[in-house]
Each structure stands twice: as structure tokens, then as C-alpha cells.
Amino acid sequence: MGKISTYHRDLVDRGVLVTGGGSGIGAALVEGFAEQGAKVAFIDVADEPSQQLVTRLSGTVAHPPLYLKADLRQVAQAKAAVDEAATRLGQLSVLVNNAGWDDRHDFNTVTEDYWDRSTAINLKQVFFVSQAAVGHLRASSGGSIINFSSIAFMRNMSEMPVYTTAKAGIIGLTKSLAGKLGPENIRVNAIMPGMIVTERQERLWLNKDKIAAMQAGQCLKRVLAAEDLVGPCLFLASHASAAITAQTLVVDGGVL
Template identity: 75%
Template sequence: MAQVSVSHPDLADRGVLVTGGGSGIGAALVEGFATQGAQVAFIDIADDVSRNLAARLTEKSRHPVFYVKADLRNIEEAKAAANEAARRLGSMSVLVNNAGWDDRHELEAVTEEYWDNSQAINLKQMFFVSQAIVPHLRKAGGGAIVNFSSIAYLLNMGEMPAYTTAKAGIIGLTKSLAGKLGPENIRVNAILPGMIVTERQKELWLKEENIAAMVARQCLKRVLVAEDLVGPCLFLASTASAAMTAQTIVIDGGAL
């Protein structure tokens, strides 16, 4: 894994929770915060990869890395997991709402059940995890929430209407929470990744021609990977962005 070259000393020893942290982008973020010396916990539903990640990072990190298992679609379970993470860490200063499900789906095939499930994974849980963590951020005297959206809703992509609706909604949620929590020194910003090529993406959706087409569209002529999102996320979580809230950062290699 590529290492982030910039150090954020203020993140050392701070409590950080990452949702969907067991693999892909989430795992890169968990490792990025652990490398900064933060106290890190993450929520995921995939047991084996999450346990392995926590064990691997605990061996080489300043603090143990905690894994809390939960199905974030179940709101009571999600809130309980968030509070359990805060209990294990002792305090909480940063929440990274990364968990999501970018399933492709045709307009005609979407049922009410499918729609509700997509919103539950991609948007609903993000609000309720934030709601559970905000009291801990207040107790810490402030902090940062980083929400992961996507450029997908800006690209007129026809093959994922439920997903793109949720990702657009995340921007509205980000701005509303920023307005509410700013007076309490809690900043809320969002990251919009472009095509981030992970093993899961390659297994399920991305073919070489899809990747080549996006790279051709980008200003930066290389494949974007999960580690490309670590630096921006650390920046938004740290005091380097102390005056920044209600904003979005696009990390897409210049595709837009």
C-alpha cells in the first residue's frame, strides 16, 4: 500500500471511526489514520477480512485497531456499533462515513424493496451513525465528519439511479449537518471520488475498456486507487482544514 507522505500530528491519539472499513477504500482509510497514530475503530459486516485487517494493523500501529461488526441497514444495530466504537476508543474526534453499495441496476428492474435497501445502505445509515456519534464529538470539544459521496450523480449515469440519488443526497446531508454543528466546532465535509479501481470493482463491474475510457477522460492519465483518497480524507479530518466545512472535494483525476 502506498504511504501518505504528509503527516498530521494533530491526528495522533485522536479517536476515529470509519464505516465500511474492512476492505477497499475503507481499509485504506483505516490504515491511513492508524499510520498517523490515531486510535481507530471501524464498522463492517464482512467478518473475516475485517478481523484480519484489525489484527494486521494492530501489530504495527501505535494503538490497537478495533473492528465492530454491524449491519448498518439495521439502525439500532448501527447506532449500537457506533457507541461501542466510541466506548472502546475512549473518545471520538473524527467520523468517516465511507460505507456504501454501488450496485448497478436497470430502471425497469428497481422494485420498492430494492430502492429502500439501496437508500438504507447508502444514505439512511449515514445520518443515523452521525446522529449517534455527534454527542461524542461534542464531549471531545469538536471534531470532523467526512462523508463519502461520488461523482456518479454528476455523470448522468443511467445504470444506477437508486445509488446516484443517495450519493446526491449525501451532499445535502453534509451541508445541513455543517450548518447545524458548526457552532459547536464540528466540521462536516464530503469527498466525491471518481473511478476508484478496487479488487471488488474489477470482479463485479469494471472491464479493461471501462477503465481505459475513464483514464482517457481524466486529466491525470493513470488509474485511481483507494490510496488516492487517504490524503484528502486525512486533510479534512485534521486541523489543516480547520476553517473548512460544508464543502466537497472531488478526487477524480480531473474527469469532470
Template identity: 55%
Template sequence: MAITAVYPDLRDRPVLITGGGSGIGAALTEGFVRQGSKVAFIDIADAPSNALCDRLEREAGVRPLFVKADLRDIEALRAAIHYAEAAHGPALVLINNAARDDRHDIAAVTSEFWDANQAVNLKPHFFTAQAVAEGMKKAGTGSIINFTSTSFMINLGTLPSYAAAKAGIIGLTKGLAGALGKHGIRVNAIAPGWVITERQQELWVTEEGLAAHVAKQCIHEVMKPDDIVGPCLFLASDSSRMLTAQTMIVDGGFL
């Protein structure tokens, strides 16, 4: 990963990332580790998370803290956050990155599927923020970054429950920003476009489909996970101290 900017205020700052073991989350974990932050991430998958920790310890000389938890289990999520904060101190940066963009047909969606989908893609965003808010209030500062998506903005029809959750994240972001701003806590959202992770490559990318998408971007380059790191570092740092309740679209100009 190429480091394009260094934010001195992020050094030693406790950072908590959900879904930080693979995809965009892994790039974020590495980005903050290379800023010198105290990084903890929550993920459900052992193998990629441990491999990431091993690589960063080898390359950067620092091992992030991996805490295994299922975000759908709110008590387990709270316990994971408590464990991370016991190790690093109260989180002053929270990045709600974890998500599952499984495709689904309207006719096939059951009540159980809907609840399970929202339990991954929307519900944890609130409860992670709730869990770290008191520590941020005591510190008088904090940055919460919620990951939404451009999928609902472009009327993508292959994942309506996911799109509903991602639209809800923007409302949640604005509501949290209004409630927490008086305590010095900023809450913003990042809306990535089509970022080509390993999961995307394995499940949904075709040469023709990707070429057509990139052709509609202003910047005709394939977006990679590393492209999301810089915007996230900026929102986490004091450089954006008066920026809150906003959604930053990072899509190469597709919209």
C-alpha cells in the same frame, strides 16, 4: 502504504469509520492507524476485516478495533458506535464511507429494493452523525466526512437509486454543517471518481472501459484506494479547521 504527510493532531484522536474493512474503507483504516489515531471501524464482513486487523497489527504494531454491525439496523449501528466509544472515547472524527454500488435497471427496481438501497447508501450517514454529535459538542470540536460519488455528477445511468443517495449525501452534508458548525464541528464530503478496488475489478472493470475512463482524466493514472486517504486525513485534521459544508472531488480531473 506510503505516508506522504503526518498530522500530529490526529495522534490519539478517536476515529470511527463505517465500511472500514475493505476497499476504500480499508485504506482509510490503515491511513489513520499509521497517523497514530485510535481507529475503530464498523463492517458487516468478518473475513476481510479480521485479515486487515491482523495485517496492521503485524506491520504497524497497532490493531484497530473492528465492530461487526449491519448499518441497515439503526439500533445495531448505535450499539456498535457505543461500543467503539466505550473503548476509545467519543469519536472526534467520523467517516461515513460504507456503500453498495450495485448496478440496477430502472424497470427492475421495486419499492423494497429502493428502500434497501437507501438504507445502506444514505440513511446510516445521518444516524451515525446523530450518534457522535453529542460527544463532539462536549469536546467543542469534530470532523464528519461523508463519502458521496461523482457517479451522479456524470449522469451515470446504471445505478439511479445509488446516484440519488449520493446526491442526497451532499444535501445532508450541508445541512449538518449548518447545524453543527456553532459547536466547532465541521462536516464535509468527498466525491471519489472511479477508484479501482477489488470489488470493482471483480465485477465491472474491463481493460477497454478502464482505459477509456482514464484517458478522460487530466491525470492519466488509474485511481487506487490509497489515493483517497490523503484528502480524508486533511479534512479530518485541524489543518482544515475553517473548511466545512464543502464537497471535495477526487477524480483525477475527470470532471
């Protein structure tokens, strides 16, 4: 897919925070918001790709993205990063909870430590990052929270039970936060991607046969890329979706 052509004027100069923004889907989202003229900060734990992203975008967008290093499993670090992002951006009105860890694992060998690690990355931090961001969204007279789930939990996938549990939990959290924050003009929605073929996915999990099999089940017979999630995320962040909250937008090429 090419660059997003839709221009959301209301995103110009708005403060946007993306978690897990250094590579993959997160990096595409950071670039997409920056190209809209937003002031974007992103949190990641990986220095090299994060610094490369900042370098690549600097000089090409109105506001070069701000990289903040933090381990989101650590609540104190996560909250400090959110506060720093809001301070350095000047305000915060959009939060994109993208960070996750789609590690494959066998049900029979999952330990308590593995469960705690996986859910800390995939669910716990979504709650606490949102909690830390809400005060800043209130100060901006409202805003948008966008949580990334996955269609994996709806497809009976057996090789990642802890991950799919967390991704199902994100839908419940989205609904609950939408009900809580709606009266304060803070919208909360989710995006549920299908098989998005990133460099990491191809390196660790996917091969030509798996990609072909997934495409066979899609209405759209093409590979889905990280860029396919940019437009839906911009829409949910912008005034174009001003009356939409507590919803989940499926972006899977027509599988579900």
C-alpha cells in the same frame, strides 16, 4: 501510489470511526489513520476481510484498529456500534461515513424493496450514524465528519439510479449538517471520488476497456486507487482544514 508521507500530528491518539472499513477504500482509510497514530475503530458486516485487516495492522501501528460488526441498515445496531467505539477508544472526534453499496440496477426493474435496501445502505445509515456520533463529538469539544459521495450522480450514469440518488443526497445532508453543527465546532465535509479501481470493482464491474475509457477523460492518465483517498480524508479530519466545512472535495483525477 505509495504510503502517505504527510504527518498530521493532531491526529495522534484521536478517536476515529470509519464505516465500511473492512475492505476497499474503507480499509485504506483505516490503515491511513492508524499510521498517523490515531485510535481507529471501524464498522463492517464482513468478518473475514475485517479480521484480516486487524491482524495485518496489529504490531505495525501504535493502536491496532478495533473491528465492530454491525448491519448499518439497522439503526439500533448502528447506534450501539458508534457508542461502543467511543467507549472503547476513550473518545471520538472524527467520523468517516464511507460505507456504501454501488450495485448496478435497471430503472425499469427497481422494486420498492430494492429502493429501500439501497437507500438504507447508501443514505439512511449516514444520517443515523452521524446522529449517534454527534454527542461524542460534542464531548470532545468538536471534530470532523467526512461523508463519502461519488461523481456518479454528476455524470448522467444510467445503470445505478437509486445509488446516484443517494449519493446526491449525501451532498445535501453534508451541507445541512455543516450548518447545524458548525456553531459547536463540528465540521462536516464530503469527498466525491471518481473511478477508484478496487478488487471488488474489477471483479464485478470494470474491465480494461472501461478503465481505459475513464482514464482518457481524466487529466491524470493513471488508475486511481483506494490509497488516493487517504490524504484528502486525513486533511479534512485534521486541523489543517480547521476553517473548511460544508464543502465537497472531488478526487477524480480531473474528470469534473
